[in-house]
Amino acid sequence: MLVLDGLGGLPDHPNSQTELEQAATPHLDKIAKEGTLGQMIPIQTGVTPGSGPAHLALFGYDPLSISIGRGILEAYGVDIQVGTKDVAIRGNFCTVDQDGIIRDRRAGRISDEIAIPLVKRLAEIKISGLEIDIRHVNQYRFAMVLRGDDLSADINDTDPQDTGVRPLDPYPRSAAANKTAELVREWITEAGKMLHGQRDANMVTLRGFSNNPGLDTFGERYQLSAGCVAVYPMYRGIATLVGMETIQFDGVSPEDQFRAVTKAIVSNNYDFVFVHVKQTDSYGEDGNYDAKVKAIEEVDKAIPKLLQAKPDVLIVTGDHSTPARMQSHSWHPVPLLLWAPDTVRQDHVDQFGERECLSGGLGTVNGKDVMSIILAHAGRLNKYGA
């Protein structure tokens, strides 16, 4: 499963091409011709997905009934593992006046250089009954994981999402969270003391208190041993949540990644490999249409390396659309390509692009049904009913 993050796009100007249509993709076009296309709706019509739910859907989990909190995603993003009893939190540095009133929720978007030493100081805080793993994310953001007995993530954000007011209390939403809330309150008090008098950032807010949802794994759910090839920790983290192993590899380019996939499959360690390419989304978010086109072309050039793995089934898609023109994730359907030499029903389409996908044999597919298609073509599903 090759996921080009934010793959779907929009024409840069009316009557022109999307990023994928514009890109020269001879290898993807060849497998599009040999395979079949469709368009994928990650969550629901009109819904713009975050990365967490979009990937959950691609992995076949119901993104509407499972919540992957912000805290978890941030923690995974800086390589902190989160056990099912831990509580993950996203933190922000902010500035408050002498009365404790928030003046800047993001502490003037302080630089990493300023923030990193502040996080180091926060890491010195000891709270009895808590093991705390805190790491800098970027600018004013940090992530924190609490470990201990009987912790609960059922706690309100302390970020009031406004200035001119004090940070909120870490309010426990249930009795089971009383103890954790009290420990968090102690930590915040200590953090306030540590940061007191600092010019750039003298307070913190906490949000996205969350648990590892304890999902059933790919092994349990699909009887697949699964691995993940991703450069960005957050995507390795989501893969870990569903029981995939992280496949180590050298380099960062799509070609490096695909070489690692082939190695992992050929050495017969994995039934399923998820490869995540980030650049397509990053350039989309930057509004850099040309760079997104080039990123797609770079993936295309490396496709032969991926085919050396001789997969029974290859899916190429995105987790969502990130049109450069919008500089953000969007709700637009995502191109979907299925290649499965033994069992695919070919359609008339011989190019990989948003408009071509509309005539594809897969039609319009829900994100969470993609795994069913993969499993069916891999001969991994039994017949339903007599």
Add this chain to the structure above:
Amino acid sequence: MLVLDGLGGLPDHPNSQTELEQAATPHLDKIAKEGTLGQMIPIQTGVTPGSGPAHLALFGYDPLSISIGRGILEAYGVDIQVGTKDVAIRGNFCTVDQDGIIRDRRAGRISDEIAIPLVKRLAEIKISGLEIDIRHVNQYRFAMVLRGDDLSADINDTDPQDTGVRPLDPYPRSAAANKTAELVREWITEAGKMLHGQRDANMVTLRGFSNNPGLDTFGERYQLSAGCVAVYPMYRGIATLVGMETIQFDGVSPEDQFRAVTKAIVSNNYDFVFVHVKQTDSYGEDGNYDAKVKAIEEVDKAIPKLLQAKPDVLIVTGDHSTPARMQSHSWHPVPLLLWAPDTVRQDHVDQFGERECLSGGLGTVNGKDVMSIILAHAGRLNKYGA
């Protein structure tokens, strides 16, 4: 509703045509041009349907919430009717050694000639409190229906699906099934005695204990009087489950069947007729691409006979795909053709084939929504809301 069993297919080799695309089908192409096409997903994306759930879906029933057990289907397959209080069972002859250990689960796939007299002997078994209807199916298979007071089908298979072990106990899964399980146990003991010393098959296993699910009928649900024209008893059986009458007719060819449909409709006995053609699936299961093509062509030749019925609405589809290349049912979507001269919105397509269906006006349709399309075009549905 014309159902060509296993209609959907795959190209025989890459870049070639599916069975339906390959077949010369001038009459179907004509009604495809006059009508509109789509592709139908019987149960769910990626799911390969059995015949029972696939037909339930086509008849508008939710195949995921209704279970038609193996026992029921086998019983209907040999023309045993199953009342809502009866228990239907599929039986296998097997061979066991002197310790009762299964050596061959299918008794060497004994011939009908050997099995029929054995079934006759089993039919002599009397169990107090049970009326038993047992009939040979084919080779080592038989079907059995139990009638009596307070019977329950909530009983585990005795077939261990393995050799080197004894047949399992007919274990009751609920207290309500204790009595039935005891009676079945008695029957199995008697069967063992009767078969003792037989060389070809000296024991039986039982599986698929099932009830008639007591579905609401076509009359109750759609206010349609419905009939069924099918050569194979199993499909007449499924039709009976939803309250269709069996239409008797001479012959076995599609032309014979279509003549019967026209006669039934013209004589004004039925609002709805289900016609089931089996050959397309049989040749698919055999892996005989050419024969499946010919079977489709034979249906096509007979289409004018069907049109003599002057239906308001004609649906042509399959219950599932059976690509000759796979020699089995598959999950691939099924071609769907709607012809309804007064109300159809035509599309651009003028041929009936898998790839053409992708551009059809019906798009991708769930199996259980097909009846809604039929009812709408027949003017049988009211406006929803004011």
